[in-house]
Amino acid sequence: MDMLEDMGDQLDLVDSARAVAYYQQGFAISGKNGYLFYSQLMARKLFDFYTAHHDSQRAAVYSSQLVSLHDEQEKLNNASSVDYLDYALKDQQVKSLEVRSRYQSALLILVVIACLLAIAIILIIRQNLKRTKRLNAQMTKALRALEQSQADNTRMMKIAAHDLRNPIGGIYSIAGLLLDEPGRSDNDKIMLELIRISSGNSLELVSDLLQVQFKTEELKKESVDIGEMLNYCVALLLNKAEAKGQHINLQTRVLTLPVSREKLWRVFSNLITNAIKLSPSGAVIDVKMEQVAGGVTISVKDHGIGIPAEMKDKIFDMFTEAKRSGTAGEQSFGLGLAISRQIVEAHGGKIWFESGSGKGTTFFIDLPVDRNG
Numbered sequence: 359m360d361m362l363e364d365m366g367d368q369l370d371l372v373d374s375a376r377a378v379a380y381y382q383q384g385f386a387i388s389g390k391n392g393y394l395f396y397s398q399l400m401a402r403k404l405f406d407f408y409t410a411h412h413d414s415q416r417a418a419v420y421s422s423q424l425v426s427l428h429d430e431q432e433k434l435n436n437a438s439s440v441d442y443l444d445y446a447l448k449d450q451q452v453k454s455l456e457v458r459s460r461y462q463s464a465l466l467i468l469v470v471i472a473c474l475l476a477i478a479i480i481l482i483i484r485q486n487l488k489r490t491k492r493l494n495a496q497m498t499k500a501l502r503a504l505e506q507s508q509a510d511n512t513r514m515m516k517i518a519a520h521d522l523r524n525p526i527g528g529i530y531s532i533a534g535l536l537l538d539e540p541g542r543s544d545n546d547k548i549m550l551e552l553i554r555i556s557s558g559n560s561l562e563l564v565s566d567l568l569q570v571q572f573k574t575e576e577l578k579k580e581s582v583d584i585g586e587m588l589n590y591c592v593a594l595l596l597n598k599a600e601a602k603g604q605h606i607n608l609q610t611r612v613l614t615l616p617v618s619r620e621k622l623w624r625v626f627s628n629l630i631t632n633a634i635k636l637s638p639s640g641a642v643i644d645v646k647m648e649q650v651a652g653g654v655t656i657s658v659k660d661h662g663i664g665i666p667a668e669m670k671d672k673i674f675d676m677f678t679e680a681k682r683s684g685t686a687g688e689q690s691f692g693l694g695l696a697i698s699r700q701i702v703e704a705h706g707g708k709i710w711f712e713s714g715s716g717k718g719t720t721f722f723i724d725l726p727v728d729r730n731g
Contacts, residue, residue, distance in 0.1 A: 378407060394434065398427045522560075530557040577618040577704055584654060584725075585610035585647055587619070591626045592645060595634065603639045606630070610647045613654055615725060621701045625709075626656070628694040629721050633660035636719070653707070653727050659720040665713040673711070674699045 385400035387393075401423045408417035533554035537547060588610050599606050633643045637660040644659040665673060674695050702709040706726050713719035 374407070374411075378404065381407070394427055394431050398424065398431070401427060526557050526560045530554060533557060577621060579616045579618055581614050582617050582619050582622070584613050584615055584617075584622075584656070586612075587623055588626060588645060588647060588656070591623060591630060595627065595630050598631070599634050599643065602634065602637070602641075604634060604637060604641050604643060606643045606645060608645045611649065613647070613649060613727070615654070615727060617705055617725070618701075622705070625698040625701050625723065626658075628698050629658040629723075632694065632721075633658050633662070633719075636660060636662035638662065649727075650724075654725050656723045656725070657720055659718065661718040664717045665711070665719055670713070674709075 381400050381403045388396035401420045405417055405420040533550050537550045592606050592608050641661045646657045648655045699709050702723055707724045709723050711719055711721045
């Protein structure tokens with residue numbers, strides 16, 4: 359029995375020696391090839407073996423080997439970690455560069471598109487400018503031709519009106535003389551009165567035509583007492599007002615201005631004549647002159663039929679459709695107010711009115727006092 363136990367112990371020793379030999383051989387191979395994991399495994403097995411067999415000296419050797427291998431593994435792990443972080447940072451930089459590259463590519467495309475659009479817009483603007491220049495040149499040429507044509511027409515109209523004024527004036531005067539002769543029959547008187555009225559209206563139209571389209575530099579100014587001119591104008595028109603039972607109230611003052619006597623008298627006469635035409639019998643017409651800051655204001659107020667709202671924008675137009683017959687059938691040619699505005703504006707002033715249908719009309723003229731003749 360004891361012999362068998364001794365033989366079993368000897369077999370165990372043989373097996374243990376073989377295992378140790380295998381572990382040592384594996385440890386050597388792992389160390390030679392740099393297999394840290396297997397080296398640690400073999401060193402661990404050998405450490406455990408010698409520790410179990412109470413061989414402290416050899417167990418200490420492999421314990422030291424385990425510590426060294428562990429330190430080497432830690433260094434390797436640390437180095438691998440640093441490389442990984444560096445790789446991660448570089449990978450992030452690469453991704454950022456890719457995003458930036460895509461953004462810059464998109465921006466470059468947008469810039470190219472914007473440049474192409476700008477070039478296209480510049481070309482279009484250039485073409486439009488050329489077209490506009492051609493149109494302006496054509497319009498300038500057409501306007502000059504139109505102005506020349508208008509000037510020619512105005513000149514011809516004035517020539518015709520001037521040539522007609524004398525024979526028409528003669529007809530008017532002869533008709534008046536024939537009416538004053540005694541012994542005329544009623545039919546003769548009616549016919550002569552019609553001739554006189556028609557010739558008078560024609561003479562008024564001719565006089566209006568001669569005033570159309572004058573130039574500012576054609577005004578021959580002189581020092582004129584505006585109050586005295588108004589008194590003279592009212593005195594000449596008083597017979598017309600009295601024929602309709604009307605009364606003219608005049609308020610003036612002494613004020614001398616450099617104006618065209620003939621042209622400005624035409625304006626005053628036209629406004630007062632219109633007030634007489636458009637006022638009913640027995641009406642009062644107020645003519646007033648007031649000095650204001652920087653100028654003088656002349657107003658002519660009637661109590662007549664007024665100006666409807668739909669006619670207010672056309673009242674100063676040449677040959678206006680806003681012309682109306684007077685309360686006694688007096689004829690209007692639609693030239694007087696247009697000519698009056700031309701004259702007033704040529705003097706540096708302005709003309710306007712205030713009116714309501716059925717409420718009468720007041721015309722105002724502003725003339726500056728600091729105009730030189």
